[in-house]
Amino acid sequence: MTCLLITGCASYRSPLPSVSPPGEDEETRISREFRREAKKHFTYINNPEIERYIERIGQRILSAMGPQPFDYRFFVIADPQLNAFAVPGGSVFFYSGLIERAKSTSEIAGVMGHEIVHIKGRHMARQSGPDAISLLSLVGMLLLARSGAGAQAAGVVGQAVSATRQIAYSRQLEMEADTLGVRYMTAAGYDPAGSLGFLKTLDQERSLNPIDVPAYMMTHPITQERVANVQLVIRSLGDVQSKSEVFDQLKKIQVLIRLARQETDKVIDEFQKLVAQTPGDSAAFHLLALAQHHKGQMSQAKANYEKALKLNQEDAGLYRDLGRLYTDSGDFGAARSMLDKASSMEPKEPLNYFYLGELLEKENDLRAAAGAYLNAQQLSPFWDKPPARLGTIYGNLDRLGDAYYYRARFLLLQDEDERAMADLEKAIKILGENSARGQTAKDELNNLRARRR
Ligand SMILES: [Zn+2]
Known part of the structure; x- marks a missing residue:
């Protein structure tokens, strides 16, 4: 099955040892090979904000875990399925459908912690036994794995379902990923309740649609035992101080995913109703403005960004978005002051320098633009x-x-x-x-x- 799916199986097999579990170098190689194949099968979301959002969560959890043997890479696949998976060697993939269904960034962080532990603990190699080829076939199955509906759309129902079942992690590995994942996400400053919250979100999904079980639930089977274990781990952590961002960026990311899916008019309608109902809600004005900017309604967008800013002066992302609107409207001076403000609030966020680079390019100051992009690159070398x-x-x-x-x-x-x-x-x-x-x-x-x- 893997051979049917992955072109060039021979090139997969030749460089790999057939005895002993793949060492870390082989896992890095597997990750790279997988990413090359994955590009042919998946469409990635190509948006700086969404890319940085998921990378920020991953890097924050990694920095709480100490030195790592891999360079981790994070990707968001444009696909409505509720799914995420980890590939040995440091590649983590989130489906946009999972991000859209999450209720807070700490839920995403819960999934991220869990998936990173699968990689760090080399769970797939432990699961597949000492034969490197069987590890590769598991990785190939990741490309095939889909929920019932996703498989139907792709016309590969039988294959997909059996592939998905075969790459399900064992009970013991799931428990390990939960236990360590919750500890790491908490050490990174995320609310550990997010981990439990996501398991509940999955459970709701299953009761809403008992026939079409999300692929994520098939590969990471949820049991009462897992839920009880996560509850126990959270209790053992005692009172934790969550340092999560004051302004959860998840809603904005969810809106950006919908804009990428051409739902701009619908989003504008919804948020217009929302700002009418809750005129004190800065985030609602912000997201309405974002959608209007996307549609090219510059003056309406500007007015709503300014209303959002009047209600909240603490969100660097708001200054950044308003700065981009000014850049696109040709008001370069105002754009500069907004982006400088965002950089002063979040000096380590590469988005600030990336957008500054865009502004400087428009101003035709290419040397300065290069400097801005170099800053962004240093802050996020894998972007x-x-x-x-x-x-x-x-x-x-x-x-x-x-x-x-x-x-x-x-x-x-x-x-x-x-x-x-x-x-x-x-x-x-x-x-x-x-x-x-x-x-x-x-x-x-x-x-x-x-x-x-
Ligand atoms: Zn798992």
Whole structure:
């Protein structure tokens, strides 16, 4: 089945040992191979806010866990199914349908903690036994796994259901992922009740639609035992101080997912009713403005952002969004002051510098724009948007060595190793091996060559 699904099975098999469980290097390789296949099967949500939202949660939990053997990557798949999964070696995938059904960011953090523990604890290898090939077939099944409705839409009902059952984690591994996941998310400052809340959300989903069980429930079976265990872990943590963001960004992310699905008019209608009912609700004005901006209703959007700002001056995201509206309306001075305000409130949020880069590009100050994108890249080295912009800008500035170098970095994040290597070679040729950047490019090229052996 895996062979039917994954093209180029031979290339999967050859580099892998057939004895002993895959070590960490093999798991990193598996993650990369999986991501290459996944791009052909899934559509990712391509939105800076949504990408950063899920990465922020993942990185925050990881930083509470200490040093890690993997570079973790986080992806949001545009798919209404309630699902999320982890691939050995550090890749975590959320379906937009799960994000839309969650009731708070701490529920998402609960799923994130659980999935990261599956990776960190090498659960798939432990489940699949000592044969690396069986681990790969499990990974292949992840691509197939779907809920009943999703499988019907894809016309692969039998395959999908049996694949989904086969990659279900054992009871023991689920308990371990819950126990450690709750502890890590709590250490990261999320409310551990979110973990329990998500299990309840799943249970509600099942009672609403008992025939079409969400894929997530099939791969991570929910039992009374799990619920009781999570309750016990939460109680054992005692009174925890949750440092969660004062303004939960989940509702905004849910709106952005709907805008990406072309539901803009519906969203505007809903939020227009909401602001009429609750005129003191800053978030409602904010999200109405966001949808109006998306539709190109700039003056209405501006008025509603300003109403939101009058009601709440503490949300950096609001200044950022208003800054983007000013950028798009050509009011560059106002845009600059909004984005500077957002940076002063959240100096470590790369979105602030990314949008500043967009503004500076519009102002035709490409050098300063490159500086802003470099800041964004340093704050989030696995985010592919800043190096993509840097590649283009350096090209326009006629700094071709740098342009090839950043395009290579972007391609590496896309797991396009061959093309990245070709660009690194061009960069080295132009920059010279003795320049600092040329030396960096050379080191990176050597690393890439070494990992292909
Ligand atoms: Zn699980």
